[in-house]
Amino acid sequence: MNRESNMINDEQAVDIFKALSNQIRVNILQMLKEPDNNFSPQAHVIKGKGFDGGVCVSDICSKVGLSQSTTSQYLSILLQSELVEMKRIGQWTYYRRNEKTIKQFEKYIGLKI
Amino acid sequence: MNRESNMINDEQAVDIFKALSNQIRVNILQMLKEPDNNFSPQAHVIKGKGFDGGVCVSDICSKVGLSQSTTSQYLSILLQSELVEMKRIGQWTYYRRNEKTIKQFEKYIGLKI
């Protein structure tokens, strides 16, 4: 029951549009689709620990070529819009795509846009 | 042949995200889905003349409650991203959704985001 619970609202959708209104943030989301292919072989990509595919900030940072502070801030914008999720393990913070939100967003586009 | 011709590129996609990163512009696009239901009965909604469903700027303007200049500018942002198309007929400029781009955008989200 309650199919609506899967639907994001207009406000959330605009937040997502804002998050994606920057090429580099889009790139980050795209790179996270295939962490193993898109980051250096020695990159810190998680297997196991309940957070498969998570990539740590410094690897994303060196890949996108922006400063650490900007990269961190962009990740937090993606996090706030729930396009990604994060988990801190030790001194590293791992980010990965939040496929649930992305699916809901796709659905929103099809129905509401 | 050439299935790729239907696919928008990353840059176009970011332009679309920017266009949609504003609630009012999203509202305009949504209202244009059903012009007859969303505008006043005496609104200037086109039937025929090869531009069915087109709505003129002043009707959109009074509906969204922003100034004429802002409304016009928002429409031109939507036009540049090709989310809408326009046709000038006499002294009126009619805008309507560009379903082709919207479909391509939907496809882009599914494949690239």
Next chain:
DNA sequence: TAGAGATATCGCAAATTATCAATATCCTTT
């Protein structure tokens, strides 16, 4: 517990966006 590494936050200057009033342009009609 002091240092070192990873990430987040703060403060800032530059660039961009939001929004309006005023003005210009384009059509139509007289």
Next chain:
DNA sequence: AAAGGATATTGATAATTTGCGATATCTCTA
């Protein structure tokens, strides 16, 4: 040709975003 209505453009200011360096916080290890 002039007036008037519809839309676009311009100029201006306030607000937001971009992106950085500096600093703070957190966590591990010596």
